[in-house]
């Protein structure tokens with residue numbers, strides 16, 4: 001059984017919905033858990049410390065160890081305070097589940113800069129504010145696991161969610177870099193793109209529609225928990241990846257790079273050439289999945305007969 005004996009986890013947004021279930025499972029498996037939750041509405045208004053307190057009580061009642069944190073993830077001080085709560089209470093920090101989130105639906109041409117900023121502040125800025133101090137603790141320990149909760153809305157698109165989709169896609173970029181910079185320090189980072197029945201679903205989709213489609217049972221939030229727990233655990237060796245958890249189907253989500261159209265070096269392509277070769281430009285077979293920006297560059301110049309790889313590293 002995967003266990004978190006002697007390990008410490010932070011789960012943000014752990015007072016409700018999916019975050020609560022992640023916190024309960026980690027605690028059940030032996031982790032000491034920082035249950036962070038601001039306790040506001042789905043749209044990000046207000047605060048309520050009871051929300052985190054109730055989950056802490058639930059964990060303690062079941063014999064587990066947990067402490068509450070009520071700060072918002074949307075400031076550097078908030079992120080730092082959450083990490084400090086872990087270190088001060090439990091002496092270390094092994095796993096961070098960056099899950100806190102808000103949601104609303106606004107047409108792109110009606111979205112105000114304030115609405116845009118609020119969404120990015122919680123999801124994307126919050127991910128950074130939390131992960132940077134956590135990374136420093138993990139680097140000293142030589143061990144750490146990050147799980148950023150992203151969304152298919154960011155990866156694949158979702159109407160009325162320009163702010164949400166951009167923030168969630170941004171977390172994949174953040175996770176990629178943490179994975180690269182953490183690799184030498186035992187730090188792994190992945191994202192999860194969940195589908196889980198919560199108030200984010202009930203307050204957005206009409207309840208009759210949900211009932212009629214039978215979706216409530218299909219996307220039970222407990223079905224997301226196993227992959228989050230696995231990625232947060234010692235057993236996980238995956239890093240720099242994204243995983244979708246949808247209705248009991250667990251799958252890797254990746255960005256592939258097509259072979260494309262590559263005329264020789266002497267050829268200066270025009271827009272008309274792009275038009276003429278667009279089928280090849282947009283082709284998806286064959287494809288590769290570069291591990292970083294240099295792998296793409298080296299591969300293309302390699303196809304052109306140039307070898308740039310000697311001595312070049314990801315740090316340059």
Ligand SMILES: NC(=O)c1ccc[n+]([C@@H]2O[C@H](COP(=O)([O-])OP(=O)(O)OC[C@H]3O[C@@H](n4cnc5c(N)ncnc54)[C@H](O)[C@@H]3O)[C@@H](O)[C@H]2O)c1
Nearest residue numbers: 013016017018038039040072073099100101195196198200
């Ligand atoms: N439910 C889904 O199908 C789904 C799909 C894709 C992504 N997600 C993501 O999963 C995560 C959890 O969503 P959920 O469905 O459980 O929603 P939820 O609203 O039930 O839970 C989110 C929790 O985050 C807390 N929170 C919000 N802003 C915060 C802040 N600034 N600081 C600290 N806590 C804050 C809220 O108080 C709430 O308890 C979110 O990041 C969401 O975007 C959910």
